[in-house]
Amino acid sequence: MPALWTYPWTMAQEGLDETCKGIVERGLDEITVSSHYHSVRSLQPQFPHALFRQFPGGCHFSPDADRFDECPVTPSPVAIEGFDDPLAEITAVAHDHGLAVNAWTVCLHNTRLGTTNPEYRIESAFGDSHDHSLCPSHPAVRDYFATVVEALVDRSIDGVHLESIGFPSAFHGHGQEFGHDKRQVLTDPAEMMLLSQCFCDGCQYAAESHPIDLARARARVRDLLERALRDPTTETPSLDALIREEAVLDALFEFRASVVEAFVERLADAAGTVPMNYYVAESPGGADPKDVWSAGVRPDRLDASLDRMTAMCYVSDPTVARERVLKLKELVDCPVDAGLTLDPTIVETASELHALVDTLKDYVDGPLSFYHHGLLSETQRRWIESAIEGS
Template sequence: MKFAIWAYPWSLVDEGVEQAARRLERIGIDEITLATNYHAVQTYHPRQPGRSTFFARASAYFQPDGEYGRLEPVPNERMGEDDWLAEIADGIADTSLALNSWTVGCHNSRLGMANRDFALENPFGDRLVFGLCPSKPAVHRYLTALVADLDARTPFERIELEQFDYFYGTGFGWHHQKIHVGLGDLGEFLFGLCFCDACRANAADAGIDVEQARLQCIETLDAIAAGELVSDIGVAAWLVHHPSVRSYVEIRCETLAEVFADLRRKVDADLGYYLPNLAPTDAWKYGADPDRLATTLDHHVALAYGSNRTEITDCVRTAQSLTDTPVHAGVLAGHPAIENRATLVDIVDGLANAGVKRVSFYNDGLLPERNLDWIEAATEPHR
């Protein structure tokens, strides 16, 4: 069984890469999955001397050098002229640790704010600037150039893709958002459904009545807001009775499959994709069909940030039923999911019994010292 841990580059650099690598080897970690291109964030670091928190806009943690076109990743300001990816790759070169890239694609408020014409556009015509739309040719080019650039510069074992899709199946993803209507899953999904020119063109080419679909989304959202329609209707159940919107949603899976096929052609490293946390069957809301993507991916990661063995193993088994691609597991090794050593040990034992070959723990720099001890105890029987 292999064990990976997600990590932020600033955290490893602050600690000292070689020192961090030795620490991770001691607790049974085989792979560092490093944030290389990431969304806006504030983090809290309980073990980090001199920096308890880190603020960043959507940033790259390397110096880009690819054929990007109009959209290009922006190096983090705190990194300056340095290249943290290169520093970390060099720092672990003589260790037993493999290096993976944890790459965020379309969730990029910096690029969305600066290039609104490439952002998601909801049924009302509002630009959702926290998310780029993968239907846009320029975004497609950006995603493939980003992954190719990363793969060319560092011998990654794996490149794992987060939000190379239509953003979580919701129209909300900004800081300090204010919502005083109980939209429910249905309302949030419809509010975030992209009707940009590229999405509309793809649907129209497939013979879908795009305007009917858009108006049905608006009418339903207005009815929920007015209290004329309950908000707890399931998205899939609603789509059964709105075939234009259902067909519109299904087209996105075809578009995303084309994006992933291009990524596969650009990359030598293993490619992985993160499935929705504890809900792998909801991947279609993101535009992802795990079975269709199986031809271009080497693995999926079932994010299973749950609190007990049964919940997490059920999540992984569900993901395994959706695809022939190997399914790895992602576990949140701390608050608010797991609060003691015994629970984490039991969860990892359960995943081993379920035949999972690789477990990733979230997240090195965010965990207190005691949680790292829990990881050591959980990995020890399976090394």
Template sequence: MESSVLAFATDLLDEGADTFFGNLTDRAGVGGVTLASVYHEARDVFPHNPRQVIRYLEPGAAYFRPDPARWAGRRLAPVPSTAIGARDPFAEAAAEAGRRGLRLHAWTVFCHNDRLGFAHPDCAPANAFGDRHLTELCPAHPEVREYALTLVEELARYGVDAIRAESLHFHGLRHGYHHERYFEELGPTAEALLGVCFCPHCRAAATRTGVPAEQVAEAVRAELRRRLADQEAAAEPADLSALADGAFAGYVDASAATVTSLAAELTERARHHGMRLSFMDGGGPGRGWLAGIDLPALAAATDQIETLGYAGTPEAVREKLAAFALHGVRPERMAVILRPMAADCDGPENLAAKIGVLRGLGVPEVEFYHYGLMRLSSLDRIGAALGS
């Protein structure tokens, strides 16, 4: 079973290569590192960082040096984080990983990008009222798709083994923005409908499949107005698949086809450069329909489905994998991320048992979240669990 730890470039830069890679090999005992190449805004606590305990990550920043020639004339282009200065952490990581016999994976956030969404609102998803979700990029927009493809090209320069594709899909309303506020109870149906994209590109994609996109948008607006105006209406259950005389289901299916086709294009481009592409699904089976996530189709279109195995017991991890199998995703086509920290894990025996479940099911890769966000004792826990 292959193993890796997810990390930030700032972990490498702040600690230095010898400490960073030494902890990965000597303490955690893993065979690879999964380094964030483009990442979203965050504020995190870093327990063992020698320079900053609390760090703010910039919105939509890149942690490699983009090739200016590739991005000439583009509106959507990666902007290097100010935290890396004039350095190229990916080049440094690639050299060190190669010297130490470790695999390097590129953890890449594609469509959750505040910086680019705010700078180019027409590239962001739009709800049924035309309001733009500026923390995101729409997978149906041609410029967004070209941006994603070029990111894959860029990462190939570093000898990356695999691209871990995060946020390669639509997002719901509550995906995360500083000081989001909901003073009235919207209800799950209104929240779901407010997260569906009705930008011109998504409407055109649905129309090409025979779905009456304008009729669906009108029905969604009417349903939202009804629920936003009345608390009792907001609490009513709803069969969304029946909305707009069933056309809403076809509209969402068209969104899923948009996501699958983009994932397939990126996978083909990655393979061309000798890389693999893992589609990171954080929601799990049955929770991604409105985000455009069709798990069986994505499993066929990409090299791997990667999911979060965050759970307190080995049995719960087994249940998560069983749910994927019911949706046509076989364990041998998956990678699973585990957390060795106290929230999920009470010791190396617990973590070893979870790894044993994955091995027994035939899962070929396990990753651990997250180098800089865990104590060094949690890295030791990984090493003890893998060694057992």
């Protein structure tokens, strides 16, 4: 059951019927359509007359006005030429062609939401807020995304696919206001993750019902970071070492995990009987299933709420990809799928893609998903077709 990530504007560029027909002819069974997304500027090699497409973050569906009336966070619709309600229209045509449709739902990482709802942004131990992400400790944030999921389900989708459910990196911005990331200190992974810890009002309120002294944790995080800010030669212990040695920091990351766990439970309730998938990759943390804990994501504590998870195997080495899938399977009881990229800096040839597909097909429980329809050249689209035929 191979699948393809795609954007609404890519499908509109070719025409919905023609696009769905071509996807089916290449041997694909599913499409995963961006539905709630961050800002993006994408290069479309298939369309030289419209080479760049740029959109702000927001809803790639038409938010139902009355559905969000009671929601403190305001949805941001994205106008995409050729559509009134992109997800609903794509789903209807795709189903006519026998394609399943998943709603690709990027949650907390969204600069437009952060700038229009500043009271719910993440906030560092020093008190600076970051526009590029909302904090899941706020009940209003959880309510907003639960309402988004309910709206997606109403559009007859076959699955909800979650991305960016964890506490994000302070260095993962999007949008015109962020600019280039400039720094010469705090380049150590532990320091970057400590600076990415949130201590906003929502976290302070949520911490009252958890066994953590958040004020003490904040003071300890500040102390560690201030040393590094004063002297970049300071050696900060690894996060693993810090949580082993300091109970207050261990409690901080346990608190983060409980917040994310409650967030995902809320989304699962909103999805009802529609299957929910999570892409196991976070910034900070990367895509190794055993490293995303620093963003508050513990896969083993989420599988009760999720129907499946996707190991993000954006690598060229089949052994590395296989080990990533197996690591995730060690942690969770739900089915595990895999995502592959055709980024030419990673996968350079058709034979490399074939090797990845041939290896992973024996280890995954469901679809291999290919990234990404709108970013692919015609040659790379043929590689996918050939890899599917040979698998």
